Amino acid sequence: MTNRQRPCDPASGDGPTSATDPRATCRIVTGTPVAVGTSANTIKCQGGRLVVQNNNSGPDRECTQRHEEQHKRDWETRYGPDLCVGVTNGHLPVGGDGYAEFLRQSECRAYQVGKSCRQTLLATASAADRPLIQRAIVRDDAQLGSNSCT
Numbered sequence: 499m500t501n502r503q504r505p506c507d508p509a510s511g512d513g514p515t516s517a518t519d520p521r522a523t524c525r526i527v528t529g530t531p532v533a534v535g536t537s538a539n540t541i542k543c544q545g546g547r548l549v550v551q552n553n554n555s556g557p558d559r560e561c562t563q564r565h566e567e568q569h570k571r572d573w574e575t576r577y578g579p580d581l582c583v584g585v586t587n588g589h590l591p592v593g594g595d596g597y598a599e600f601l602r603q604s605e606c607r608a609y610q611v612g613k614s615c616r617q618t619l620l621a622t623a624s625a626a627d628r629p630l631i632q633r634a635i636v637r638d639d640a641q642l643g644s645n646s647c648t
Contacts, residue, residue: 529577529591541570542590543582548573557627558634561615565608572604606647613638 534542539562540551548570554562573581573591581591594600616635623631 529581529593529597531585531589531591533586533588534590536588539566540590541566541573542588543585544587546583546585548582556630556634557623558616558619558631561612561619561634564615565612568608568611569604572600572607576600602645605641605645609638609641609645610647613642 531543534540534551536551537553538551539553541548542551543549550563550566550570552559552563552566576594577591585591592601613635616631616638620628620631620635
């Protein structure tokens with residue numbers, strides 16, 4: 499596991515490696531790629547790019563997509579836009595300093611995004627789709643609680 503450098507982007511929340519040098523770079527973590535399951539809703543490297551793998555065929559598919567897109571943004575911020583260059587298809591870089599807290603915060607953001615989407619969807623869903631969407635909201639709440647999200 500190594501750290502690489504990239505130009506600082508104030509929007510990412512990363513601080514520069516030097517407070518006095520305006521040309522300073524920001525550290526990004528290089529993770530160790532691990533395989534992800536083909537049936538999981540997740541993010542993965544494919545063709546040198548980070549992509550969403552969404553296997554949800556239910557009425558809340560778009561909410562799962564938004565959840566995973568939040569993870570994608572988080573991973574690109576932490577590991578940099580080229581995190582998948584040279585990474586085997588179907589793998590995802592993980593690890594590095596502070597990874598457990600990074601993952602917890604990413605899960606919090608993603609479950610909040612998914613839950614908000616499902617709550618909106620629930621208002622206009624058909625009677626047949628409401629129970630499935632409601633169960634997903636209950637799951638989102640459980641995950642928000644287990645991750646100590648505020």
